Structures are given as structure tokens and as C-alpha cells.
Amino acid sequence: MAKIDLDRRAEIGREKRARTRAQILEAGTMLLAERPPEALTVDAIVEAAGVAKGTFYYHFQGIEELAAAVGERLGESFDDLLTAARLELPDPIARLSFAFTQFLDRAISDPVWARLVVQSSHAPTEFARSIRAHLKADLTEAIDQGRLTVRDVEMAADIVLGIWLQVVRSSLERRPAPDLAGQALRAVLRALGA
Secondary structure, eight states: OOOHHHHHHHHHHHHHHHHHHHHHHHHHHHHHSOGOOOHHHHHHHHHTOOOOOHHHHHSSSSHHHHHHHHHHHHHHHHHHHHHHHHHHOOOHHHHHHHHHHHHHHHHHHHHHHHHHHHHTTTTTOHHHHHHHHHHHHHHHHHTTTTTOOOOOOHHHHHHHHHHHHHHHHHHHHHHHOOOHHHHHHHHHHHHHHH
């Protein structure tokens, strides 16, 4: 009789659960990019993921928990784009410019990610608060250095995020212009009086 490796069997089970959770998370991401959480059903998620309803509930307590996991994943993608720049760029305008163009380039190259960000902008999430906090820190530093004519940090953040969101929406509806990120960044910097 063959010896059963219980440790390996447990590892295989963990790997399978992780793959299934990732499958559900991916289906949730795709669906949340198309509609807000309140318009999403567990039935739609399990159909898109190709799993049973009980499997969904094994991994998530409900739509809210799934949406939070998708938001966390989105936040991690933002952090991946920005961490190096936040550490390497001492100039707040350079950090803002880098973040703006990186986010816009990512949105243009990944429409699902872009739709998810646009959908997420309608509801305050932890990742949205984090992005706004980083943006406001850079804007505050630039304002304190006298490098922006817009003196209200909330208004400055609204300008940056508003232009970014509208440009992303437009890029989802039609083919983006060449150097769209550069053109949009120049518009943001002009609007801020940089």
C-alpha cells in the first residue's frame, strides 16, 4: 500500500482553494467593472466564475466582501505603480506627474482595470481614500512651496482626479489620441497653475 503524504495533500488543497478564490475574484472584478456592487448578484458571479453558489460562500460572505477584496486588489495595483516613485522622486510635482501618467497609461492599456477604477470612483472605498490622501500630500507640498496657483488642496485634488476620470472615460469610448497621457498631464498642470 502506497504511503500518503498528508502534507502534500494539504498543500494541494490550499492551492486549489487559492485558485478557486482567484477565479471568483477575477469574475467579480470583470462584473464590477461593468456595474456597481448593488447591481451585482451572487448568481451572476458564480455563473461567470463557473463555480457553485456554495463555493462562492465558502470564500466570501457576500457581495460586499467580494467588492472589498476587489478594491483591495485594485489598491495593490495602484501601490505597485507608485511605490518606486514615492521613494525615488523628491519633487511633489514630479511624483504627481508620474502617478497621473502611470495611471492613465495603465487605464489605456487595460480597459477592464480602467472601468473598475471609474466604477469605484462612485463610492468612497479605502483605496480611493488612500489615493486621494497621497495626491493631497503631494499637492500640499507643492502649494507650500508656492509652485501652484490653486491654493485649496481639496479643489486641486478634485481638478486632478476629475480630469483623470474624464480622460479615462473618454478613452474607453473612443480610440485614445497619441500622447494622450502627456496632453492630459499638461492640462492638469495648467489647471493647477504649475
